[in-house]
Amino acid sequence: MIAPAEPVLSSNSVTPITQFQPRIIPEALNEKVFLIVGGANGIGESLVELCCQNGAYVCIGDIDSSHGAHLSWKCCENWPVYSDPNLPPKPPRCTFQPVDITDYHAVLSLFDVVFKTFKRIDHVVVTAGSMEPQENWFDNTLSLQAIRTPPSTRDLDINLTGSLYVVRVASVYLRHNRGPGVDRSIVLFSCAAGFKETPGVSVYQAAKHGVQGLMRSLRPYFSSPYKHNLRINTVCPWMTQTHPAVTKKLCNRWKEEGLPISSALEVAQVAAGVLADETLNGTSMYVEGGHAWEMEANITRLEPLWLGEAPSKTLARGQKVLKDVWAA
Helix, strand or coil, X not given: CCCCCCCCCCCCCCCCCCEECCCCCHHHHCCCEEEEECCCCHHHHHHHHHHHHCCCEEEEEECCHXXXXXXXXXXXXXXXXXXXXXXXXXXXCEEEEECCCCCHHHHHHHHHHHHHHHCCCCEEEECCCCCCCCCCCCCCCCCCCHHHCCCCCHHHHHHHHHXXXXXXXXXXXCCCCCCCCCCCEEEEECCHHHCCCCCCCHHHHHHHHHHHHXXXXXXXXXXXXXXXXXXXXXXXXXXXXXXXXXXXXXXXXXXXXXXCCECHHHHHHHHHHXXXXXXXXXXXXXXXXXXXXXXXXXHHHCHHHHCCHHHHHHHHHHHHHHHHHHCC
């Protein structure tokens, strides 16, 4: 674990732009315990299988009990665990626990079950997400009567509040049953809407900006050896084949324009690469057409250009004061 400098930079911050090449080393995943929240479908499902086939133990936490239970069974069948008869039996390769990420006590129960089953947790991933494009809070057709009906907060509840709940609980559980020099990390899923305006999904976008802000807020605090000693990173996929918003109409137009689209497995490989690389903390991996680029280093490096030299220096001084006072 490398303690972050001030400001926090990624491991490849000296280069103008670097494509991230995920290296999924089996040794980095083998015998590690992963909790993948939202792992029953899509990117989460691909990540569960990727971890299991590389020798990891995985607990799937998801509200979709049917798919989650079946995936757990399939992983146990495909990648069984062999135990030495002279030693205590090992836990199953994969388990499933139903969870509503918006229910704090359900999240606590999920971690309790994982910890009891596997005796420790090494990495936590939050792939659970929601997008309700039909629920436009700012629809220009809203009338004085229609606006009296409260809008859905599902996108906020799942994408942001749920992530906050999981990260809060994970920060405690990841510290327990941990030997010296053992890597622990959290990976959150934002998306391109977490940093780039996307029409029609304002609440979803606000929530994903919140996920990015959560990671940025915690990366210098979590990584401190005197506090949590954890890594935290985000993965920001652009258009993905399994995303519920990818309608036939959108997909056809996307193909007409020759735009790239990622498969769930390609995004999962990026996430696995981030989990496996102990040097990565405070990074955001933008994934486009199966390729990934780290963004945070360039945002920091280019700050004097987009903000201005003088404001950038003043901001840095003020942020140091805030850190010294608030994080003391």
